[in-house]
Amino acid sequence: MADKIRIATAPLAGCFGCHMSLLDIDERLLDLIEVAEFDCSPLNDFKRVGSADIGLIEGGVANTENVETLRDFRRHCRILVAVGACAVNGGIPAMRNQFDLRDCLEESYVNGIGVENPMIPNDPEIPLLLDKVHPIHEVVKIDYFLPGCPPSADSIWTFLTELIEGRPVSFPYTQIHYD
Amino acid sequence: MNTRKTFRMxxxxxxxxxxxxxxxxxxxxxxxxxxxxxxxxxxPHGSCRVCTVDVDGRMVSACTQPAAEGQQVVNNSDPVNHYRRRLLQMLFVEGNHVCPGCEKSGACQLxxxxxxxxxxxPHFTHxxxxxxVDASHPDTVIDFNRCILCELCVRASRDVDGKNVFSISGRGIQSRLIINSNTGRLGDSDYDRADKAASVCPVGAILxxxxxxxxxxxxxxxxxxxISVVGDVAQAKQGDNGDG
Incomplete structure (x- = not known):
């Protein structure tokens, strides 16, 4: 067990599609767990990252909790990977950067259709939203980028196998796409 | 007969x-x-510089550089493609190119x-x-978030359609595409969906x-x-076959 590669994963401001795509490697998961084991991940519900060889980050940075999680991962992962469009360039959540944050909140919680008891949530337990959504490479150093919305299971598999086997990572043409 | 002039690439x-x-x-x-x-x-416009090649040790844009006898051109090499990648990354971070939310995705030249x-x-900071977004025209939408200032619509409207619907205004980072109408909106201009300008946009700006x-x-x-296989190279090859 001690020799196994440790993989940690985290969802930031994303839709969980990249994690679904990771699961979409299907029975190859059995091959993966021959050589790797999961540190903290929403897949096993461990909450804090221990010490990992590979950290996979889905989603961009949209709030203070995202910043903390991302920095924690950077401290504890030897190799940190931006997985998917949102981690790579902000993706769909970053489309809110076109608007003032207050306008977004008022649209959702004050003026939106069907809103009852309108008020902008301000419970101290709710992470504060950042003014803009950022790609993760703007916050910490990132070692590898895997684009796609989501990256296909095949491209995730190509990436993980080549990285774990210590080969230079290269993809067939159809495995790299931004959409 | 003269022998044909050639360069090496x-x-x-x-x-x-x-x-x-x-x-x-x-x-x-x-x-x-x-x-x-x-x-x-x-x-040729020579503005995007993505066609940069190494000619006898100097980086030049291949669309504006006349071919000359005996030139040694390096096109598909790691250093040249690295330079191109940096230019493309700058284009990506300067605009808002959200591929998952773009109708042009998959058919976009950028x-x-x-x-x-x-x-x-993207490497750089966004x-x-x-x-x-200008959706005032019944047949066409213009999303300025995706414009890369290639001026193909400007050239098409001016040189083919004879209309001058588009122009670039401002300088440097302030440069932007503008539309020739009283309101500045496409719906109030002479633009028509049958125009050449409607079909030349390499990105999803004119849709x-x-x-x-x-x-x-x-x-x-x-x-x-x-794109190196199915882009305009494919059309050029098809033309060859048709002629031959």
């Missing part, structure tokens, strides 16, 4: 005629040089050239500029309405094969 001999640019000579020989603002149907050069990430996903994502021009 990546180990291949490329014939050319006097006055022909490096990119057009290469295209005629079936060799792809990445490009965005260049379209063989229009006067995206396809980025795939070709192996771009995996500007996230705030730009408008026809009402047909967004008729061709599904995954089945579009650059989804399965690279």
């Amino acid at each position: 990546d180990g291949r001999t490329i014939p050319f005629e006097d006055g022909q640019s490096i990119i057009d000579a290469a295209l005629a020989a079936g060799e792809y040089i990445p490009h965005l603002c260049h379209n063989p149907e229009f006067t 995206q396809a050239v980025a795939y070709y050069t192996g771009m995996l990430a 500007f996230f500029p705030r730009r408008e 026809p309405k009402h047909q967004g996903y008729e061709v599904p994502i995954g089945e579009r021009l650059y989804d399965q094969r690279p």
Whole structure:
């Protein structure tokens, strides 16, 4: 067990599609767990990252909790990977950067259709939203980028196998796409 | 008879005629040089610099550099493609290019050239500029978030349509596409969907309405094969076959 590669994963401001795509490697998961084991991940519900060889980050940075999680991962992962469009360039959540944050909140919680008891949530337990959504490479150093919305299971598999086997990572043409 | 003039590119001999640019000579020989603002149907513009090649040790844009006898051109090399990738990354962070939310995805030349050069990430810090969408015309929408200032619509409207609907205003980072109408909106201009300008945009800035996903994502021009194979090189090769 001690020799196994440790993989940690985290969802930031994303839709969980990249994690679904990771699961979409299907029975190859059995091959993966021959050589790797999961540190903290929403897949096993461990909450804090221990010490990992590979950290996979889905989603961009949209709030203070995202910043903390991302920095924690950077401290504890030897190799940190931006997985998917949102981690790579902000993706769909970053489309809110076109608007003032207050306008977004008022649209959702004050003026939106069907809103009852309108008020902008301000419970101290709710992470504060950042003014803009950022790609993760703007916050910490990132070692590898895997684009796609989501990256296909095949491209995730190509990436993980080549990285774990210590080969230079290269993809067939159809495995790299931004959409 | 004169022997044909030639230059060398990546180990291949490329014939050319006097006055022909490096990119057009290469295209005629079936060799792809990445490009965005260049379209063989229009006067070269030389603004995107993505067609940069190494000619005898100097970096020049292949669309504006005349071919010359005996030139040694390096096109598809790691250093040249690295330089192109940096230019593309700057184009990506200067605008708002959200591929998952763009109708042009899969048929977009900016995206396809980025795939070709192996771009995996934007590298630079995003500007996230705030730009408008002009949906005032019944047949066409203009999303200024995606404009890369290639001036192909400007050239098409001016040189082919004879209308001067588009122009570039401002300088440097303030440069932007503007529309020639009293309101500055496309719906109030002379633009028509049958114009040449309607079909030359290499990105998703000028988009026809009402047909967004008729061709599904995954089945579009650059989804399965690279632009170096299915782009205008393919058309040039087809033309050759037709003539021959």
